Each structure stands twice: as structure tokens, then as C-alpha cells.
Amino acid sequence: MKSLCLILVVLLALSGSFGVDRNNFKSCDQSGFCKRLRAFKPERSQYVADFSTQMLHDNMFFLDVNMVDLESEKRTVLFRYVLKVSGLVDNTFRVEMEEVNPLYPRYITLLALKDSPIGDNLKVISKKDGKLTLANTKGHRVVITADPLKIEFLDKNGEVAVVFNENSLMHVEPLVTKQERTDENGEIIPEEEGTWGENFKSHHDSKPRGNEAISLDIGFPDADHVYGIPEHTDKLALATTTSGEPYRLYNLDVFEYELDSRMAIYGAVPVLYAHGLKRTVGVFWHNSAETWVDVANIADGTVVSSLVNLVTGGQKRRVDTRFMSESGLIDVFIFMGDSPSDVFRQYTRLTGAAPIPPKFSLAYHQCRWNYVDEADVRGVDDNFDTHDIPADVIWLDIEYTDRKKYFTWDVEKFPHPAQMVANLTAKGRKLVVIIDPHIKREAGYFLHEDATEKGYYVKDKDGKDYEGWCWPGSSSYLDFFNPEATRYYSERYKFENFPGTNKDVHIWNDMNEPSVFNGPEITMPKDCRHWKEPQEGVEGIASYWEHRHIHNEYGLWNIRATHQGMLDRSDKKYRPFILTRSAFAGTQRYAAVWTGDNAAEWGFLAASVPMCLSLGIAGISFCGSDVGGFFKYPEAELMTRWYQAGAFQPFFRAHSHIETKRREPWLYEPATTALIRDANRRRYALIDFWYTLFYEHSRDGLPVMRPLFQEFPKEEATFTIDDQYLLGDKLLVRPVVTAAATSVQVYFPGGDTNTLWYDVDSYQPRVANGYANIDVNIAKIPVYQRGGSIIPRKERVRRSSQLMADDPYTLVVTLDANNTATGSLYIDDGETYEYKKKKYIYAKFSYTTEEMTYTFVNDKATYPTLSWVERIVIAGIKVPPKTAKLHQGDKQVALQMTLHRGNDVLVVRKPAATMAQPWKITFSY
Numbered sequence: 057m058k059s060l061c062l063i064l065v066v067l068l069a070l071s072g073s074f075g076v077d078r079n080n081f082k083s084c085d086q087s088g089f090c091k092r093l094r095a096f097k098p099e100r101s102q103y104v105a106d107f108s109t110q111m112l113h114d115n116m117f118f119l120d121v122n123m124v125d126l127e128s129e130k131r132t133v134l135f136r137y138v139l140k141v142s143g144l145v146d147n148t149f150r151v152e153m154e155e156v157n158p159l160y161p162r163y164i165t166l167l168a169l170k171d172s173p174i175g176d177n178l179k180v181i182s183k184k185d186g187k188l189t190l191a192n193t194k195g196h197r198v199v200i201t202a203d204p205l206k207i208e209f210l211d212k213n214g215e216v217a218v219v220f221n222e223n224s225l226m227h228v229e230p231l232v233t234k235q236e237r238t239d240e241n242g243e244i245i246p247e248e249e250g251t252w253g254e255n256f257k258s259h260h261d262s263k264p265r266g267n268e269a270i271s272l273d274i275g276f277p278d279a280d281h282v283y284g285i286p287e288h289t290d291k292l293a294l295a296t297t298t299s300g301e302p303y304r305l306y307n308l309d310v311f312e313y314e315l316d317s318r319m320a321i322y323g324a325v326p327v328l329y330a331h332g333l334k335r336t337v338g339v340f341w342h343n344s345a346e347t348w349v350d351v352a353n354i355a356d357g358t359v360v361s362s363l364v365n366l367v368t369g370g371q372k373r374r375v376d377t378r379f380m381s382e383s384g385l386i387d388v389f390i391f392m393g394d395s396p397s398d399v400f401r402q403y404t405r406l407t408g409a410a411p412i413p414p415k416f417s418l419a420y421h422q423c424r425w426n427y428v429d430e431a432d433v434r435g436v437d438d439n440f441d442t443h444d445i446p447a448d449v450i451w452l453d454i455e456y457t458d459r460k461k462y463f464t465w466d467v468e469k470f471p472h473p474a475q476m477v478a479n480l481t482a483k484g485r486k487l488v489v490i491i492d493p494h495i496k497r498e499a500g501y502f503l504h505e506d507a508t509e510k511g512y513y514v515k516d517k518d519g520k521d522y523e524g525w526c527w528p529g530s531s532s533y534l535d536f537f538n539p540e541a542t543r544y545y546s547e548r549y550k551f552e553n554f555p556g557t558n559k560d561v562h563i564w565n566d567m568n569e570p571s572v573f574n575g576p577e578i579t580m581p582k583d584c585r586h587w588k589e590p591q592e593g594v595e596g597i598a599s600y601w602e603h604r605h606i607h608n609e610y611g612l613w614n615i616r617a618t619h620q621g622m623l624d625r626s627d628k629k630y631r632p633f634i635l636t637r638s639a640f641a642g643t644q645r646y647a648a649v650w651t652g653d654n655a656a657e658w659g660f661l662a663a664s665v666p667m668c669l670s671l672g673i674a675g676i677s678f679c680g681s682d683v684g685g686f687f688k689y690p691e692a693e694l695m696t697r698w699y700q701a702g703a704f705q706p707f708f709r710a711h712s713h714i715e716t717k718r719r720e721p722w723l724y725e726p727a728t729t730a731l732i733r734d735a736n737r738r739r740y741a742l743i744d745f746w747y748t749l750f751y752e753h754s755r756d757g758l759p760v761m762r763p764l765f766q767e768f769p770k771e772e773a774t775f776t777i778d779d780q781y782l783l784g785d786k787l788l789v790r791p792v793v794t795a796a797a798t799s800v801q802v803y804f805p806g807g808d809t810n811t812l813w814y815d816v817d818s819y820q821p822r823v824a825n826g827y828a829n830i831d832v833n834i835a836k837i838p839v840y841q842r843g844g845s846i847i848p849r850k851e852r853v854r855r856s857s858q859l860m861a862d863d864p865y866t867l868v869v870t871l872d873a874n875n876t877a878t879g880s881l882y883i884d885d886g887e888t889y890e891y892k893k894k895k896y897i898y899a900k901f902s903y904t905t906e907e908m909t910y911t912f913v914n915d916k917a918t919y920p921t922l923s924w925v926e927r928i929v930i931a932g933i934k935v936p937p938k939t940a941k942l943h944q945g946d947k948q949v950a951l952q953m954t955l956h957r958g959n960d961v962l963v964v965r966k967p968a969a970t971m972a973q974p975w976k977i978t979f980s981y
């Protein structure tokens with residue numbers, strides 16, 4: 057079986073035919089609960105609220121809900137549930153529903169939330185005609201209809217913004233014990249096939265708890281589109297799924313994944329947003345089990361059910377969704393918006409924003425499977441200098457280890473890792489090495505022996521150490537649910553335990569879906585067992601979690617342990633950088649994410665934009681795709697365009713498959729190398745802009761890479777644009793992602809407010825007016841700076857970002873129609889946590905025709921930067937000033953200015969103001 061699987065993989069790779077083998081992955085029909093629930097379409101919901109049980113305590117409201125037998129005259133109560141509605145700060149509600157006295161607890165996702173949500177008081181404001189109304193302190197209401205149960209969330213205008221169970225698809229499969237059940241006549245009720253076991257291909261899932269799935273329909277009146285639930289390869293705006301597969305959320309290592317697909321891939325973030333002209337709202341489905349999501353957008357002309365038509369009453373705008381999970385409980389956060397920025401923030405408020413990354417990680421990364429030995433690493437490192445291309449990080453994939461035993465080195469090929477690292481750091485460069493969660497089962501390997509002896513591995517369905525097949529061959533998987541296993545794993549990152557590493561060696565956690573080559577759907581069997589806190593008298597199925605409950609969260613447990621280990625190894629002094637492939641809600645608190653094993657095809661380059669936009673609005677801003685494509689070889693034009701696109705995406709790393717031709721930038725024709733050099737230099741020139749964006753993200757939780765509708769929520773044309781985006785609110789980026797392009801369509805948003813967009817190459821302004829055709833040659837990257845913004849640049853390009861730390865700034869000011877502009881800048885040491893002790897500068901720039909100022913937002917915080925301003929470029933000048941004078945401290949200096957282009961670009965030469973203190977430049981006319 058094992059060898060068969062590998063042979064298959066090899067055959068596929070050799071045959072040259074590219075594409076996913078769909079047979080390896082389940083369709084909804086092959087996933088028992090998805091098939092069951094999708095077929096479940098009752099005319100009327102069996103769930104009925106019992107208002108007599110109502111209870112309110114601070115921000116929490118409780119109510120019993122009964123599942124009744126609608127056929128029986130007395131409406132016999134079949135199962136009882138308790139419904140909990142919480143009011144939370146920042147216009148957020150939470151709804152939970154679980155059995156009263158469940159047979160055993162259902163799993164509640166443990167790591168997605170950053171902290172316990174903060175309550176906002178709720179009160180009952182009315183109860184009549186079978187409806188009960190709750191209100192939070194911000195004027196949002198929750199209207200609960202008793203029979204059948206329906207829950208509506210009303211915006212400040214009293215309009216329904218989100219509605220649960222309007223289509224009667226709420227369901228919580230009751231937990232039952234495996235014993236024969238009889239009806240009132242004593243007849244045995246046959247179990248539905250698959251209840252106590254399911255098969256997929258040659259795999260059997262023993263399902264010791266039987267069926268425990270949940271389902272809920274969530275409607276969004278007035279919505280034009282819904283977004284979110286990454287990770288998929290299709291468009292940012294989600295498609296109607298009525299006549300096809302639902303969107304699937306199940307972290308999987310999908311070999312040669314396909315484009316334009318709703319298939320599950322590596323990550324699963326169950327947050328969904330609905331946007332329309334009226335409002336933006338969102339829901340976060342707090343569940344780590346396999347989940348499928350159906351979408352029906354009324355505007356697509358899809359008849360969902362007669363009921364929906366009744367409900368919408370001919371309304372044109374509405375999107376209905378339905379979440380189905382294999383296990384867990386109904387636990388949903390509702391974000392009341394009301395703008396896109398509000399809902400994105402409301403989500404990161406719960407699950408956290410990415411902390412400020414170490415600065416180098418925002419620069420360029422060079423990876424390959426594999427740089428084969430120390431000489432290879434040295435050669436690559438040197439070649440960046442020889443070809444004058446900046447780079448910050450060299451990466452080592454799995455081959456650096458002693459035969460795939462993590463935390464070891466192949467001593468033949470890497471005999472001097474410490475010296476190799478020292479050679480990199482001498483140039484301000486870093487090393488990233490891979491550490492996967494599968495552990496080679498080899499006698500004598502310390503990690504395997506310790507984990508076996510101490511019981512740190514995930515167990516199979518019978519309680520023995522689970523054995524799967526991955527890169528090392530026979531492998532077992534650490535069970536991070538066991539706090540001892542997590543502590544043990546974290547300690548492996550100590551410098552003394554991982555010789556050759558130091559603070560400049562960072563970590564890549566790959567294969568953490570987890571990938572199991574011979575497992576069902578190339579992952580871990582769902583009936584594997586995870587550790588659970590032992591409890592007196594609790595045994596059997598209640599004494600462990602099944603992998604099915606936690607699957608999508610496994611990678612998050614993995615990177616959390618890595619993160620802890622990297623903090624501890626330096627006594628919490630340095631910020632870790634971690635890259636993960638598996639992703640879940642909350643991943644952003646620990647790691648960056650890349651879109652996995654893509655291919656050197658134009659389609660994958662194009663897909664990198666919507667994929668990262670979708671991850672970005674789901675909290676994961678630090679996102680990128682393998683530049684050049686992982687599988688296959690990118691010819692010069694594709695490679696050039698990919699570098700140009702990657703230079704403007706948050707995580708910028710080239711990577712390639714071991715069987716592809718080498719493709720470092722200097723291996724192309726000199727003209728191509730020059731274009732790649734130019735793209736990388738553009739990245740480095742903007743390194744402090746990126747760093748400032750990530751600082752601001754850490755504070756406000758807003759995406760760094762933004763869909764246009766976030767900034768222009770009332771402009772309908774932006775709702776479906778996903779081939780261009782904004783960086784912060786300042787740069788508009790439209791990468792060229794097609795072959796032989798001589799022009800591209802660029803949408804310039806903000807026409808109704810006379811927004812100006814300045815081409816960053818020419819400073820040519822353009823008044824926003826929707827789509828325009830822009831000529832592009834191979835050197836052109838269509839990037840536009842918004843009128844009214846100020847962006848800091850560093851134009852003395854060096855070998856690495858660290859060597860640029862003290863370099864002077866060029867400030868680019870692009871004026872809006874009112875001749876004003878603002879911007880910001882964040883500076884700290886780039887690698888420690890000293891910023892928490894106020895050792896940083898966060899400054900605002902402001903330009904008016906009279907003056908330009910640089911002021912500290914927090915005047916108690918400061919950082920002794922050596923950087924200064926060497927140039928200010930002001931584009932869009934209508935009347936040039938006659939004189940300019942710098943004021944800093946006691947100093948006043950007259951400055952020189954020159955005019956350029958059609959006299960609308962003013963350059964203030966060498967203001968020489970230090971950035972360590974505020975300054976002001978006054979202009980006179």
C-alpha cells in the first residue's frame with residue numbers, strides 16, 4: 057500500500073500530465089455528513105424555542121430549544137438543547153447551541169480565539185407574539201422567533217442584516233450510544249448506513265461516536281456578495297454552489313491542486329462576510345472539524361427553495377449560505393459591521409492580528425527544494441551580491457537533515473551549519489530551515505525514542521501510536537494536545553538542542569495539515585486519538601478527542617508550539633518568523649502562510665492575488681505564493697511577471713521543486729536578471745512602507761493587502777474585482793498576470809470623490825474614472841499611489857534590509873484635489889520586543905500648501921534612528937512655493953527645491969532632518 061502510493065506519485069510526476077487526482081479527495085457525496093445534511097431539507101424546522109426558560113445574565117442570554125416531533129399530536133420533545141446568545145464588544149454577537157446533558161462533551165475549538173471575548177451588556181426589550189427581542193448597547197437587536205426557531209440580527213436601522221434558520225436547515229445530530237434503538241412497538245430502528253463507520257477508497261473510518269454533525273443556514277438580506285472561507289483557488293467573491301460542490305474546508309495536502317476550484321486545500325478559515333450597498337456583516341463559524349459551505353446568491357438567478365423566494369419577496373439582493381460541519385457545536389460569531397473595515401476588524405479582534413514581524417521577513421526570500429550543501433548555499437548567497445540583487449533569506453528544505461530527521465543536519469553536506477549561518481548574517485542575511493511535524497520512526501533517533509517512551513504521539517483508533525507514511529518513510533505525529541509533548545517539542549528549538557542554529561535561523565513548518573501520504577485523502581484518519589485532560593471516572597470515547605474534531609486546527613497547534621520554542625530559545629528577546637502551510641483561524645498570531653505547491657503557469661500567478669486577498673480578509677495578511685511556481689519551470693516572461701507581482705505581495709519568496717531546472721535570478725538572460733533585480737529593488741525601496749503597514753495591522757487588525765471594496769464600499773464595480781488590490785489605503789497594484797501583455801485594464805476607484813492616482817514611475821496623475829487601458833511593456837508594473845498620501849522610500853539599495861536600517865528616506869507626497877496629503881512611518885530595531893518598552897517611533901506625516909510636518913503619535917515612545925530625510929518629492933503641485941524652510945529643534949534651514957515634469961513635481965533637496973525627532977517644513981509663496 058505504502059509503496060504503491062509512492063509509485064503512483066512518482067508515475068504522476070513522470071507522466072508530465074499536470075493536475076490534481078480528484079479521486080484522492082472526497083466530494084460532498086463521499087463525505088457521509090455532507091451527503092446527509094445536503095439532502096436534509098425539511099419543510100418546517102423541528103426546532104422550537106421555549107420562552108418560559110429564558111434567563112439573562114450580564115451579556116448572556118439563555119433559552120431552551122426543543123427539537124420536536126412535528127408528526128406527533130403533542131409535539132413530543134425528541135431532544136433538548138440550550139441556546140446561548142452573547143452580546144460582545146465591537147458590534148459582535150455570539151450564538152451557541154448544544155444539547156442539554158450531552159452524552160459527552162462536544163469539542164470546542166481551543167486555539168482560534170486570542171482571548172476570551174469581552175461582553176457587552178444585553179437586555180430583553182420585548183417579548184410578544186412569539187418573538188423575543190434582545191438589544192446590545194449599540195442599538196443592534198436580536199429577534200428570536202419561537203416556533204419554529206428563527207434568529208434575526210438587526211442593524212441600527214432596525215433592518216434584518218443576518219438571519220439564522222430561516223430556511224429550516226438548522227440541525228444538531230443528537231449524540232447517541234451505540235446500541236439498538238427500538239420504536240414504541242419494540243421494533244428495532246435500523247441505523248442509517250454509515251452511522252457507525254464509513255469507507256473511502258481503501259480506508260475505513262470507525263466513527264466510534266456515530267453521527268454528530270451540525271448544520272445551520274445563515275441568510276444575508278441585501279447582500280450582493282459573500283467573501284472569505286479561504287483557502288480555495290477560485291474568485292474572491294464566492295460563487296453560488298447550488299448546482300455543484302459546496303466550498304470545502306478541510307486542511308489537505310493536495311498534490312497539484314487545481315485552479316478555480318472549491319476543493320479544500322491546505323488551509324481552512326471559517327469566516328464569511330456579506331457585503332452590499334446597505335451594509336457589511338460577517339459570521340465566524342467557530343469549528344475545527346471538516347466543514348462544507350453552500351452559497352446561493354439570488355442575483356445569480358438561482359432558485360434555492362420556494363421558501364427563500366417567499367422570504368425575499370422578489371428582492372434582488374440576498375445571499376443565503378449554509379454551514380455543515382462533521383462535529384462540534386453550533387457556535388457562531390456575528391459581526392454587525394457596518395463597513396468592510398469594521399467586519400475585518402471585528403474578526404481579528406476575536407482571533408488576533410499578526411504581531412509585528414521581524415523586518416527581514418518582509419524582504420526577499422530565496423528558497424529551493426533544495427540548496428544541496430554548504431557550497432551551494434554560499435554560491436547562491438554570493439551570487440545575489442555578484443548580480444547586485446538584494447536578498448534577506450536563504451531557505452533549506454527537507455534535504456538538509458540527516459535523512460528527514462528534524463532537528464538534525466546531514467553532516468556530510470552541512471558539516472558547519474554555525475559557520476554557514478555566520479557567513480549569511482555577516483551580510484545581514486538569515487537562514488530558514490524546515491521542521492515538519494511527522495517524526496521518523498527510526499531506532500536511535502532521539503525524538504522518536506523520547507516521543508515513543510513518553511507517549512507524545514497521536515494515537516490510532518485502538519490507542520497505539522499512529523503510524524503513517526511521509527517524507528522519512530514510516531512516521532508518527534506529535535500530539536500537540538498533550539501539553540507535555542508541546543513543551544518537549546518547543547524545547548527542541550533551544551540553541552543547545554538544535555546545534556548550528558541561533559537567533560538568525562527561523563522556521564518553516566510544512567506538511568502540517570497534517571500530510572500523511574498513505575492516509576485517507578493524504579491526511580490523518582479521523583478516528584485517530586488526541587490527548588485530553590484526564591478526568592476522574594471518565595474513560596472510553598469521552599477520554600480523548602478524535603482527529604475529526606480538531607483536524608483543521610492541527611497545524612495551528614504545531615506552529616503555536618514552534619512559536620513558543622522560538623520565543624524561549626532567546627529568552628523572549630527576538631521575534632520569531634515562522635512559515636506554515638496549514639492554516640486555521642488564529643494562525644496569523646504565529647506565522648505567515650503561503651499558498652503551497654503551485655505551478656509555473658500563468659493561471660497560478662493570477663490566482664495568487666485572490667487567494668491572498670481571501671486569506672487577508674480572514675486575518676492572515678502575511679501571505680504569498682511561491683514566486684516562479686513550485687512545479688514546472690517558468691520561462692523568462694512568466695518569471696519576470698511573477699517577481700514583479702511578488703514584490704508587491706506581503707510574503708515574497710521564490711521556491712521550486714527538486715526536479716525542476718535551477719532558476720535563481722542570474723540563471724536567466726541578463727535582460728531578465730535585470731528585470732528581476734528591478735522588481736526586488738522596488739520591494740526594498742518600500743521596505744519601511746511594508747513594515748509600517750504591518751505595524752498598523754498589528755494595531756488595527758485590518759488587512760495589509762486589501763480588496764478594493766474595503767476602501768470603496770459604495771462603489772459597486774469594486775465588489776468583484778480581485779485581480780488588483782490596495783496595499784494599506786495608499787498603493788493600488790494591478791500585477792500583469794498574462795503572457796505577452798501589451799496593455800492591462802486597471803480600475804481606478806474613487807471617481808465620485810475625485811480621487812487621484814499617480815503612476816509611481818512617472819508621477820503622472822489620473823483622475824479616478826473606473827476602468828482604463830494601461831500600456832505595459834515587460835518592465836512595467838502598474839502601481840499607483842493614491843492622491844493624498846505620503847509614502848516613505850529608501851532608495852540606496854543594499855544587499856539586505858538590515859544593511860539599510862540607517863539609510864535616509866525619500867518621502868513621496870502625492871497630492872489630492874485639495875493639495876493635501878498624509879502618511880505614516882514606523883521605525884524600531886526590526887527584530888526584538890523592545891518596542892513594547894516604547895522603543896519605537898510611530899510618526900505621522902502631513903502636507904498642506906503651507907507646511908509639511910513629521911510628528912510622533914506617541915510622544916513617550918522613541919527610537920534613536922540614524923535615518924534622515926534626503927529628499928521629498930511632491931507630485932501634483934499646482935502653484936510651486938518660492939521658499940521652503942526646515943524647522944527642527946532650534947534649527948531653521950532654508951531648503952533648495954527644483955521643479956520637474958510639467959512643473960507639477962517639486963523636489964525638496966536634502967532637508968537632512970533627522971527622523972529621530974519631529975520636524976516641520978514651511979513653504980511660502
Ligand SMILES: *[C@@H]1O[C@H](CO)[C@@H](O)[C@H](O)[C@H]1NC(C)=O
Pocket residue numbers: 430431434472473475476479
Ligand atoms: C564562510 O565564509 C568563509 C569565507 O568566505 C569561507 O571560507 C567558508 O567556507 C564559509 N563557510 C561556510 C560553511 O559556508
Ligand SMILES: *[C@@H]1O[C@H](CO)[C@@H](O)[C@H](O)[C@H]1NC(C)=O
Pocket residue numbers: 809810811844872873874
Ligand atoms: C477636499 O476638502 C473638502 C472640504 O474639506 C472635502 O469635503 C473633500 O472631501 C476633500 N476632497 C478630497 C479629494 O480630499
